[in-house]
Amino acid sequence: MSSFLESPKFPVDIVNQAAEKEKKGGGRPEHWEMVFWWTRKPLASARAVLAAAALPPDIDVHTFVTQVLKAKVNLKGQVENVPHRENPSPPPEWRERFAKMKVLDPFAGFGSIPLEAIRLGFGEVVAVELLPTAYVFLKAVLEYPKWAAERGLGEQLVRDVEKWGKWVTEQLASDPDIRELYDPDVAVYIGTWEVKCPHCGKYTPLIGNWWLARVSKGSSDETEEEEEEGAKKKIFSRLAWMDWENGTIKIVDLNKELKTSQIKAKVNSKQGYIEVNGTKKTVRKPNIDARRETATCLHCGNQIRYISLKTGKHTIEKPKGEETEWYVKNAVKQWNQLLEDYLNGKIDLEKLLQSPARPTLLAKVKVKEGDLQFEHATKQDTEKLWKALEKLRKMWGVPDIPIEDLWKYTSGTAGNLSIIVWGFNKFYKLFNPRQLLTLVKLVKLVREAGKKIEEEKLREGWNSKYAFAYAEAIITYLTIASIRTVNFNSVINTWYSGSFLTNKVQSSLSFRGIAMTWNWCDINVFYEEGNQYSFPGNINSIIRGLKYLLSCASNGTRRVRVLNDDATLLANLENEKFQMIVSDPPYRDDVPYVELSDFYYVWLKRALSDVSDRKLVPRFLGEAFFKPIGATFREIRTQWEEFAPREVGLNIGRLKYFKGREASDEEARNYFIELLYRSFLSMRRVLKDDGMLVTYYAHTDPEAWEELISAGWRAGFRVTTAFPVSTESAQRVTARGKAALDTSIVVVWRPGVRGEALWDEVYRDALVAAEERALELLRAGRTGVDLFVGTLAATLSAVTSRERIVGVDDVGGFVRERAYPAAARGLARAVSRFVGGREAGEEVRDAGALFYMLAKVLLPWSGRARGRVMDRSTVHIIGFGTGLDDKKLTSMKIVEKVDGEFRLLEPRGEERSELVELLHERELDPSRPVLRSAVDALHLLEYYAATLDVKGFREQYEKLRSVNAVLVDEALRLARVFSGRLVPSVDPERRLCERVLSYVSGAGTLEGWLGGA
């Protein structure tokens, strides 16, 4: 029994386009703006995968695209709308099918997959998550909207979130402790850390970015030229920065100076200058460089380097044999310790403020008529932070302040957890005193609102169960609004000068780690105009998200459940069976979810619990924050302490800490593989025998792919098909410099592996399967990564259908050394068959030629690079298939390494000069050619074709062929592949190959040559 998802007719390209639409600013699902979570999957692809998995292979594709995916596709095949905005409206017989199925996502995260399962109307949807934080978010995304929609309470819920959000704001605003801390007309304060200079004794701010606004008009495509690195010459709508004069910050606002909203300027952010109307102005470079452990005092200009831990003396050179630390780090650590001492009543404020490092404010941002105005911050502004401190000290000891410990390890390769080395060892230290005081009060108010809502509903005559459930929903949304406030109000968020107007504060968690930050934002939580990060602004984001979720819920599944459980055990699903499991397991060391989301957890717990006897006690969603022990309970302090060893992830720092001993990278990897395997085992247990499992997995590294395949296979699943879907945001991909193969792969699995076989037997099957599948995919118009992954899946399908392959122990190595080559070979055969012609069925055999051909067929031509560039893992993946590694390929001059990337050495143009250059780069001398591979033969022939007439060409061709017949014939095979539609028409080699073929045939035209075919 096959499915539409396993059919080559599944419209991957349209699904990917639909998914792409939701990554851009205006296309994002509204509820994603409620709060940040990592690696959320686009709704469009989740929907397409779920529906296609449930439908038979022969359905009408058009109906699928228009009624399920809801994509509007124009004549050019482009998706024009943002499909997730509409609920699916499948035909009744499809809907009936969905309604009979039960779906599980055991790694639900923020719930993209279960949300779409709800919208499609699956019979029952279960979302499992290990982390309480995600569990709470899943309740808000999946359960409450449905609960409210079913009872006709949707609109009331929206109104009440609005009403009680307002109530909280008003209460906060009328708190005299808080009101006096903010200037009513300031939207955002930009602050940083300052340190006491060991040379001159003055406090110097450490400024990571002097820019306040560098906003260009329109898109970056309008950049006129880029003469030198880092320089942009274009029209800017806003240019403002900070400078340092007479011992204080000064604001330079170029728009104000020039009285214009359009500045034509050349800005070089690297070298730190800007040129307008022929005059150059400097914008300072950061005076802090944490990587090189250096800072510069703005007062005296001296370098700040090392402090001796023994003598406390500062030195520029690292003294030998003496323990030192970077002065700046040491100073920030001291602040963190002294802050704790102060709050605990051990030292006074004066002593604290003598700390060698302290937070300080640099600038104030106001919003006037939609435009930003900047002012430098004064001493009085910074003093408000100390005022807040005194208030905090008075309330110290109440359970509202998050005094929980941060994790105690950094994570090696994983996302950056290294903030702890700066002495940030308790969560409250990640906020400046004003931020902390405001957040503490905010959370307390949310708690109070919960009581009032319940009372109100009881007074209105609701029964107690409903009143409580309703209050729980509202308070959860208000809590999420508070979490959003926490996220944009810490000393680990950043001011982003590049984007438009008010969209300038970047959340504390938008990266995959928490890092030390210079220049952070302190938001006026009351300031409304244009301030989307104030508390009222955050309530608005929640309302927009909630409205969206309510519209999704209206489409309705019968039953939805969110479970706080461990995917490796699925203990809450003891006796259940599912028809489908669709899931997105964590990708190796990509995100340390447990630790990072503790930043939310410590606040969530406070807003949703109650306080009794100066302790937190359960109220709403108590199961997330407390563990039952007999008749009583224990508070879960942090997620990391409770759950870190159970997170499916690769994290050596974590492993060492919990094992209490040293551990190798290999051991950390094995630990991860074991957890992944156990989760596959659990999934197998709860999946029906005729059910289907679909996994999403990022694909940046062939090793990761092997880990996934071996985990699934060992657990009794066989691969049936696979294809890439676009998932990660563009920002991330470019940030990591990954090329074409960096995207998620969807793998479709079925239970049931049988029998054993010898590799030779399996290889034969695998090769045939790969060739047939590749041909099928080529005929269906698939290209690039789609084609490669699809072909590989056919190979894997042949391999994993056996329970055991005799003589294979190391499954990972096996996939790399056997499965990849079989896929490459099968693909090469299919390509030859696909282009057809006289010698159909023949194949390219030479390893170099095979690599070159696969790279040309699989990778896109980049207009910018005028050719193909690939990252190391792409080279490896194609390389495994051909038995060549990057070293060998470099020595054969098939690829060249430039700036950490690999360039395929191919013609950049059709002109003679360009071919001369290519031969030169490839160290091929046309007067005395020595052929290393068929690629050499091809490039020589192309050179002859570009420089000689037919007669001259034929002479050279015959000469070359007389000594190198095998390689020359192989080159002609390549030429036939490249002259066809498998290579884009912008690629000059396509036309060069057409010319080579026509000259070889002697007829001088392509038609003449093909005539005999």
Ligand SMILES: C[S@@+](CC[C@H](N)C(=O)[O-])C[C@H]1O[C@@H](n2cnc3c(N)ncnc32)[C@H](O)[C@@H]1O
């Ligand atoms: C890649 S994310 C899923 C993202 C999700 N598909 C979405 O669109 O929002 C993987 C999730 O698995 C969760 N996780 C990690 N280990 C787990 C375990 N042992 N059991 C259940 N969930 C786990 C993580 O907390 C994380 O939220």
Ligand SMILES: [Zn+2]
């Ligand atoms: Zn100084």
